[in-house]
Amino acid sequence: MTSSRLDTQDLNRLIALRHNDPHHILGVHTQGDTQTIRVFRPDAESVEVQIGKSRRSSMLKIHPAGLFEFSFPKSENNISYKLVVHEPGGFV
Secondary structure (H helix, E strand, O other): OOOOOOOHHHHHHHHOOOOOOHHHOOEEEEEOOEEEEEEEOOOOOEEEEEEOOOOOEEOEEEEOOOEEEEEEEOOOOOOOEEEEEEOHHHOO
16 A cells, blocks of 8 residues: 555655655655654554654554655644654564
C-alpha cells in the first residue's frame, strides 16, 4: 500500500536511494488540517512514534521497502517526536 499523497516517481526515487531531496517526502508534512510524519527504515519490522509527551502510536507501513507514516490533526505548535524502531530479532 502507498500513500495517495505521494507522487509515484518521487516514491520510486526514494526507495531506490536516488532522490535528490528525500525530505520532500520524509519528516513532518502538513496538508490541510492534517500533519503526517514519514520515515524510511528498511531495517524495521515496525515503527512507533511518540509526539511530544503523548503515548506511542504505531506507524503504518505504506511501502514494503520500509516507508512508514503516521497522520494526526494539525498542530499550531512546532512538534517534536521520537521514533521507536523495532528490528528483527527483537531489537528496539
